[in-house]
Amino acid sequence: xxxxxxxxxxxxxxxxxxxxxxxxxxxxxxxxxxxxxxxxxxxxxxxxxxxxxxxxxxxxxxxxxxxxxxxxxxxxxxxxxxxxxxxxxxxxxxxxxxxxxxxxxxxxxxxxxxxxxxxxxxxxxxxxxxxxxxxxxxxxxxxxxxxxxxxxxxxxxxxxxxxxxxxx
Amino acid sequence: xxxxxxxxxxxxxxxxxxxxxxxxxxxxxxxxxxxxxxxxxxxxxxxxxxxxxxxxxxxxxxxxxxxxxxxxxxxxxxxxxxxxxxxxxxxxxxxxxxxxxxxxxxxxxxxxxxxxxxxxxxxxxxxxxxxxxxxxxxxxxxxxxxxxxxxxxxxxxxxxxxxxxxxx
DNA sequence: GAGGATAAGTCAGCCTTGTTGACATTCCAA
DNA sequence: TTGGAATGTCAACAAGGCTGACTTATCCTC
Numbered sequence: 001x002x003x004x005x006x007x008x009x010x011x012x013x014x015x016x017x018x019x020x021x022x023x024x025x026x027x028x029x030x031x032x033x034x035x036x037x038x039x040x041x042x043x044x045x046x047x048x049x050x051x052x053x054x055x056x057x058x059x060x061x062x063x064x065x066x067x068x069x070x071x072x073x074x075x076x077x078x079x080x081x082x083x084x085x086x087x088x089x090x091x092x093x094x095x096x097x098x099x100x101x102x103x104x105x106x107x108x109x110x111x112x113x114x115x116x117x118x119x120x121x122x123x124x125x126x127x128x129x130x131x132x133x134x135x136x137x138x139x140x141x142x143x144x145x146x147x148x149x150x151x152x153x154x155x156x157x158x159x160x161x162x163x164x165x166x167x168x
Numbered sequence: 169x170x171x172x173x174x175x176x177x178x179x180x181x182x183x184x185x186x187x188x189x190x191x192x193x194x195x196x197x198x199x200x201x202x203x204x205x206x207x208x209x210x211x212x213x214x215x216x217x218x219x220x221x222x223x224x225x226x227x228x229x230x231x232x233x234x235x236x237x238x239x240x241x242x243x244x245x246x247x248x249x250x251x252x253x254x255x256x257x258x259x260x261x262x263x264x265x266x267x268x269x270x271x272x273x274x275x276x277x278x279x280x281x282x283x284x285x286x287x288x289x290x291x292x293x294x295x296x297x298x299x300x301x302x303x304x305x306x307x308x309x310x311x312x313x314x315x316x317x318x319x320x321x322x323x324x325x326x327x328x329x330x331x332x333x334x335x336x
Numbered sequence: 337g338a339g340g341a342t343a344a345g346t347c348a349g350c351c352t353t354g355t356t357g358a359c360a361t362t363c364c365a366a
Numbered sequence: 367t368t369g370g371a372a373t374g375t376c377a378a379c380a381a382g383g384c385t386g387a388c389t390t391a392t393c394c395t396c
């Protein structure tokens with residue numbers, strides 16, 4: 001974390017007032033609605049919901065991930081995930097392969113069809129993010145990421161970092 | 169929006185790569201879980217959920233707001249809001265007053281008891297935000313807010329700004 | 337004053353997505 | 367061979383979204 005001249009001075013801790021914090025809370029609330037709006041619109045036309053989007057996203061992100069790993073990333077019960085996963089497998093969007101080393105495990109992959117849906121969902125979501133990033137500029141984006149990362153629970157942060165490392 | 173030397177240069181638009189955007193998307197996902205975790209824990213012990221929290225928050229924020237106004241802030245149907253509001257009124261957390269000028273309207277206020285719950289919920293949520301803000305510093309916080317604001321839909325942004333103006 | 341518009345509330349029924357709890361199956365490893 | 371781990375499944379339930387239809391009360395306008 002970079003030192004900060006303002007907070008270091010002991011003065012001007014105004015960004016920590018309850019008023020500032022409340023604005024941040026409301027910004028999170030309204031922004032998250034925008035964040036999910038575009039994929040939700042696409043999914044509404046199908047028989048899928050946000051839970052399907054999440055599963056598809058993380059299977060795409062970590063091809064071959066096990067059900068257990070996905071469970072701990074998503075933070076839901078296996079029954080809840082299983083319902084979603086079952087429909088995705090039935091509909092031919094996700095493939096479940098028995099593990100080679102440990103045959104109890106199932107490794108999850110997107111099919112061609114699944115990858116196409118993933119693409120259309122993430123395109124929609126990225127378009128909005130891209131517009132926001134462009135409007136705010138790279139310095140703001142860095143701050144955005146810093147604050148979000150500091151808001152995560154430790155175990156969520158671990159998942160986030162693991163995913164991050166694989167990526168860029 | 170301040171000019172930005174990096175993006176202005178036409179070079180180094182690296183912060184707009186799909187990889188960067190995906191990281192931002194995942195940061196939003198994991199951070200939002202943290203964002204709601206603390207109030208959720210408090211609410212789980214009561215017969216309330218996140219929907220009650222949202223209603224309480226915005227009634228606190230805009231005392232005397234009408235049902236219609238609350239509906240458009242929350243972006244849900246009146247049936248959905250009504251279910252929540254009814255329990256809050258029955259339990260004596262919210263008071264509904266007939267409008268003076270227009271008697272069709274109901275103006276919503278938190279009772280003493282409602283204000284107490286609001287306080288405990290927002291204390292919990294603010295604690296986490298404060299820690300994140302402090303860890304990231306004021307410049308990061310400014311960027312955080314900038315990006316979130318740029319992610320909002322126009323009508324959400326309007327509500328956000330209206331609330332913001334009343335506050336600080 | 338009548339009629340249409342508006343604000344709020346309500347009933348019924350549906351869907352998604354979360355939860356518990358119980359239990360079966362399969363397979364690895366001690 | 368037996369215990370535990372990973373997975374899958376059934377049943378039941380709850381929160382909180384949704385639509386549609388309808389009532390009541392209150393404006394507001396012609």
